[in-house]
Amino acid sequence: MTCFDGAASVGGGREGCQIVPARESKNAAKAAFIEARSVRKSFDGVPVLDGVSMRVSGSETVSILGPSGCGKSTLMNIITGLIPADGGDICFAGRIGYMQQKDMLLPWKTIMANVTLPRIIGGADRREAEAEASPYFEMFGIEGYENKYPRELSGGMRRRASFLSAFLISGDVMLLDEPFGALDSITRGRMQRWLIDVKRKVGVAIMLITHDVEEAILLSDRVYLMSDKPSRVRDEIEVDFFADEKSRRLLSPEFMEYKKRILDSL
């Protein structure tokens, strides 16, 4: 069963994220949320999600931290409506922007054409969609790449473009599935700081999927710890130090305390 909340999701359903003019959705941001209640899912009789509940709202960043194969991407796909759950509820208000593990950038389209694709598919005028996307290129640090093709960009730059693409679908709530998992560690660190910075500018709610303990502590306001499959939420941890200056977290003593606590719990 599924429940919906608020007018924003009417017609959108769980078939996927709904495309709305970016300007509209950004103003409606504060009421947006996603909630999963006791979501269960098996593949071929093998239980993967065994009653997972979680919530993200407002402009918080919430991490779902769990080992590879525990069903994090499966949960994402259920939330976006790509696959059905066997049981439990998904509730959400607002539109969901979804950034996959892998870059969803078409190699035959420029970065501008790629990030505006959802709007074009939704029937928007190309020039209007581009005008809307334009200012964010600078904000997200990819100005000058508008007319480049994906293969001309580095992995980190492609991630930024993917993030922009998801953000243009919805500036309310974003699901990021291991956004930096495929990057080298130096680029990953740079991109984490970039995300903190961008997040502060646009104030969107983020549900971040990761298997990296340090990434979860660095970026999150709250962390859900997932067990191995069949997985449930094993623990929920509030991360409340340097909440407004997350980039300073990495070198503070609290960081180690949180890390120890999470590692003990896993």
Add this chain to the structure above:
Amino acid sequence: MKTVLTGSNKKRRWRDALYPVATVVAVVAVWELIVRAADVPAYLVPAPSAIALAFVSDFGLIASHARATMFEAAVGLSLSVAIAFGVAMLMDNFPAVRKALYPLLIMSQTAPVIAVAPILIIWFGFGALPKVVIVVLMCFFPICVSLTDGFAETDKDFLDYFHLIKATRLQVYRHLKIPHALPYFFAGLKIAVTYTVMAAVIAEWLGGNEGIGVYMLRAKQSFALDRMFAAIALVVAVSLILIALVDLAARRVVYWKAGAGEGGVGE
């Protein structure tokens, strides 16, 4: 944005082209020498110079026959592309159609077209139509199969993404499947154009009153082997030009695939 061919890349392509050209020049030279030295009669093996002469002196006639052949080839190839797109999209959209047609398509390729051609002439007469049909029979298949593969191999994650952003079937084709299948299409088209002109010529051979095939038949009947070879050379030259054109078009249209090994910029 155009294909970025770096200078050295371009130079290498020219250098690579030198090898077959040099081979052909050498073979022609040896051929000419042997024919002259051994005094081989022209009705058995004409010298390359005699063939060139025949081509020049008979150019008006060859050109008018060539026009008919080129017409058949052009219409046949265009129809092949159109039908291939239609059938490939049908098979891609309806698994039942795919299961029904795909094996039949392959089976149809084992039927000897040369044997079918006389029947087509009985049905369609001596005009251009049976020739066009034969060109389609030969050229449709490689294009259709490569397009079908191109559609079928579209990345599942991209299909999910398009589903997520609520794209219609037509939009999926326009923005995803067709661009993705274009390199496959050009690979099939390249194979198809290598036999396009030949197919038209063979069809003319089996009955008709104009075309390079008819010209060849008449040259053969009067033992004018020099003109016969001139016609063969023309078929080869036109086919090579077609292949080169397809290559050129492929590089322009599939610009985004070129330049492998170019590193990323930024970061």
